[in-house]
Amino acid sequence: VELVQSEGGVVRPGGSLRLSCAASGFTFDECTMHWVRQTPGKGLEWVSLISWDGESTYYAESVKGRFTISRDNSKNSLYLQMNSLRGEDTALYYCAKGGQSGPGSHLYMDVWGQGTTVTVSS
């Protein structure tokens, strides 16, 4: 069971970046997926969630309207399109798999990617 994330990068404020996460070793199209970010100052912050079929998506208020989560189940891949980036979006971003152990389990993360660094700076 593995999640392998694409490389991040340095982006200017107002710019865009797309993160990818490739899943293997589990039935991807049965799982809720998440993006979580981490900064030294704010710790772990949940960013977004997408349902197994991509029909339902949810976002943290801090990124709503700027970030878009999506998935391609035919490619076992998860994405995060980040637009209008700000300095406060600078973080280590993780993709993570939701649990599958009963009601509500999809809301915690039982497998995590290796993380990718996004730096927003001029």
Next chain:
Amino acid sequence: EIVMTQSPATLSVSPGEGATLSCRASQSVNKNLAWYQQKPGQAPRLLISGASSRATGIPARFSGSGSGTEFTLTISSLQSEDFAVYYCQQYNDWPPVTFGQGTRVEI
């Protein structure tokens, strides 16, 4: 948004001793609480879900308890590999799911 508060921020423990970490929610989260371990340079790893159920492969020295607003992660007889940062996360009231700020367990 539910605020999760962990204490202490840092816990100094000798190998072989036990450790008790606390997590408090600003309102009831029932038993919808998870614990994660994070070592330097690594992603978080799920330890506990449902407040007390160990994840696959997690040693029995890790145990979770609590419900409502007060939760505890207990590590009995710390091993060298247990020195890390531990986070709690509530998933009862969402979005958003929210994390505590972490407790660092150090030698």
